[in-house]
Amino acid sequence: MPDGLSLGPRSVERPADAGFTFVATLDSQEPSRVDGGGLVQPFQTGWSIDWLIRADDRWYVPAKETSVRQRRIGAGAVLETAVRLPSGDAVHRVYAVNAPGGDATVIEIENTSPVPVALALAIRPYAIDGATASADIVISDETIAVDGRTALILPRPPIERQASATIDVSTRLISGNVLNGEAEASGDTATGAAVYPLAHGATMTFVIPHPSAGSKLGPLPDADAVARGWSAVIEKGGRFSFPDPGITQQAMAARARLLAETPGLPVKVSALAPGAGRLLEALALSGAVGEIMGSLGALAGTFPTRLPGSPGDAAAIISGVGRAARLVDDEAVAEALLEPVAQLTYLVEKKGTPIESGEALMGLSRLLIAAGQRNVAEELLPRISNPNALAGVPNDIEELSKLAEQASPAGSWGGDDVVRAAEFWLGARNMVLGGDPRQLELLPTFPAAWMGGEVEIHNAATTHGRISFAIRWHGARPALLWDLEADDDQGLGPIVIRCPGLDPDWSTTQKQGDALLAGTPDGLIPTPEEGDSFA
Numbered sequence: 001m002p003d004g005l006s007l008g009p010r011s012v013e014r015p016a017d018a019g020f021t022f023v024a025t026l027d028s029q030e031p032s033r034v035d036g037g038g039l040v041q042p043f044q045t046g047w048s049i050d051w052l053i054r055a056d057d058r059w060y061v062p063a064k065e066t067s068v069r070q071r072r073i074g075a076g077a078v079l080e081t082a083v084r085l086p087s088g089d090a091v092h093r094v095y096a097v098n099a100p101g102g103d104a105t106v107i108e109i110e111n112t113s114p115v116p117v118a119l120a121l122a123i124r125p126y127a128i129d130g131a132t133a134s135a136d137i138v139i140s141d142e143t144i145a146v147d148g149r150t151a152l153i154l155p156r157p158p159i160e161r162q163a164s165a166t167i168d169v170s171t172r173l174i175s176g177n178v179l180n181g182e183a184e185a186s187g188d189t190a191t192g193a194a195v196y197p198l199a200h201g202a203t204m205t206f207v208i209p210h211p212s213a214g215s216k217l218g219p220l221p222d223a224d225a226v227a228r229g230w231s232a233v234i235e236k237g238g239r240f241s242f243p244d245p246g247i248t249q250q251a252m253a254a255r256a257r258l259l260a261e262t263p264g265l266p267v268k269v270s271a272l273a274p275g276a277g278r279l280l281e282a283l284a285l286s287g288a289v290g291e292i293m294g295s296l297g298a299l300a301g302t303f304p305t306r307l308p309g310s311p312g313d314a315a316a317i318i319s320g321v322g323r324a325a326r327l328v329d330d331e332a333v334a335e336a337l338l339e340p341v342a343q344l345t346y347l348v349e350k351k352g353t354p355i356e357s358g359e360a361l362m363g364l365s366r367l368l369i370a371a372g373q374r375n376v377a378e379e380l381l382p383r384i385s386n387p388n389a390l391a392g393v394p395n396d397i398e399e400l401s402k403l404a405e406q407a408s409p410a411g412s413w414g415g416d417d418v419v420r421a422a423e424f425w426l427g428a429r430n431m432v433l434g435g436d437p438r439q440l441e442l443l444p445t446f447p448a449a450w451m452g453g454e455v456e457i458h459n460a461a462t463t464h465g466r467i468s469f470a471i472r473w474h475g476a477r478p479a480l481l482w483d484l485e486a487d488d489d490q491g492l493g494p495i496v497i498r499c500p501g502l503d504p505d506w507s508t509t510q511k512q513g514d515a516l517l518a519g520t521p522d523g524l525i526p527t528p529e530e531g532d533s534f535a
Contacts, residue, residue, distance in 0.1 A: 021412040037063035038081035038092040046133025054118035055085040075252035076230020088113025102213025110203040122193040137192040139183040153207040163192035237287020238460035243453025251428040253411035254421040262291040270298035275419035277316030282422035284324040300336035311352030315359040322363030325370040326463040334370035387436035394427030397447040439496040446501030
């Protein structure tokens with residue numbers, strides 16, 4: 001590989017497994033990958049699109065700059081990468097859109113510095129993981145094509161352009177040379193670049209059409225509009241505000257990642273693939289009821305005679321199916337799932353651990369309730385020691401915080417591991433919502449670090465109905481306000497609402513109300529003196 005083509009050592013400090021983040025629409029199966037420096041690898045390609053900025057002192061390569069920062073705009077799949085220049089920032093945003101004519105990935109680059117800069121878009125003959133590939137590059141006034149595919153639709157003709165199979169074009173650019181050579185090159189070392197002036201406050205937009213897109217794309221929304229759209233979709237499934245803003249932000253990002261997984265989930269569920277159960281349960285508890293119907297239907301009619309993987313994988317499938325079926329609330333769908341789920345539960349009980357068996361029994365009991373067999377479900381409940389336990393899912397604030405620390409600044413794990421996102425979301429949700437078919441627990445635990453912090457949950461999906469509640473503090477005492485939207489008691493008696501993390505002795509069967517709680521699991525705490533804190 002010629003000098004300058006490899007990604008090289010990264011100066012940016014971030015977790016070793018934070019490799020890239022997917023950018024996709026809710027219904028697209030053609031995601032692009034974006035690494036921590038803003039390198040974009042389009043769907044099903046071995047090449048990538050890099051960016052460079054020429055300030056008044058030198059060329060800046062974001063992939064290698066210590067000043068590079070990356071964040072998610074809002075909760076959805078809109079990634080922003082910024083690099084510090086002597087007089088301001090250059091900002092790179094990537095997001096995917098559904099447009100008239102087909103889907104596309106959009107790259108926006110903005111100059112927020114008070115002086116003009118030069119911008120270069122470079123085609124690299126390697127993927128984000130460093131694997132090289134042959135590329136056939138053609139740069140015209142309107143597009144950059146790679147291997148016969150439109151890699152980039154350009155906003156206007158570049159002021160400089162060059163493609164080469166013998167030199168790294170971006171290295172030539174950094175060395176101070178003008179790019180005025182051939183505009184076509186082919187081979188496993190072929191590179192290309194297009195250069196544009198970028199005035200103060202200006203933004204340039206480059207479009208990567210997805211393989212399924214037509215030759216013409218309609219008007220495209222900007223990054224802010226896409227971010228607002230993602231947030232609106234996520235909040236339809238409930239709004240969660242934890243005392244820790246970092247957990248709130250990470251949980252929303254995890255939910256966005258889950259929603260982008262729905263197109264391929266039925267295949268994973270029908271194959272009982274590792275992680276599929278966690279994805280199904282996490283999506284169900286994100287309010288994505290319509291999106292999980294196909295996954296439930298994929299399992300109906302099967303009869304597994306052996307575990308396809310570990311007992312834990314099967315237990316997670318059962319748990320996910322049970323929760324999803326209760327939230328879908330379709331008795332016919334639940335009845336169609338009883339035979340395969342009961343068989344899987346039998347296999348898990350034979351070979352699984354007590355936690356795995358309990359998780360499977362909990363999932364089966366929820367499915368039985370959804371199928372109208374409440375008496376049978378109630379017979380299973382005494383055999384479950386911890387109805388909230390999910391193997392591999394964080395069960396306290398320390399485990400949840402540790403998992404959050406392993407994520408990239410964009411809120412993804414490694415190769416954008418969606419199962420880790422599901423585990424984080426389920427762990428965060430379990431901090432504020434738990435229980436079994438007979439009771440709903442608000443704040444099953446309440447960490448000492450949260451004392452004095454406010455909790456707000458709006459329209460969250462549970463197997464008892466939609467719940468909204470909030471904690472407000474009156475001195476050292478927390479006040480709970482709640483509103484449960486539930487049509488009936490599901491045949492198991494009145495729904496008991498508890499708040500064991502703040503007052504284990506308090507309970508109610510009222511669906512709406514407010515109450516002043518003790519403040520800790522051990523009872524009342526003394527009112528703090530002036531200058532004291534809740535910690």
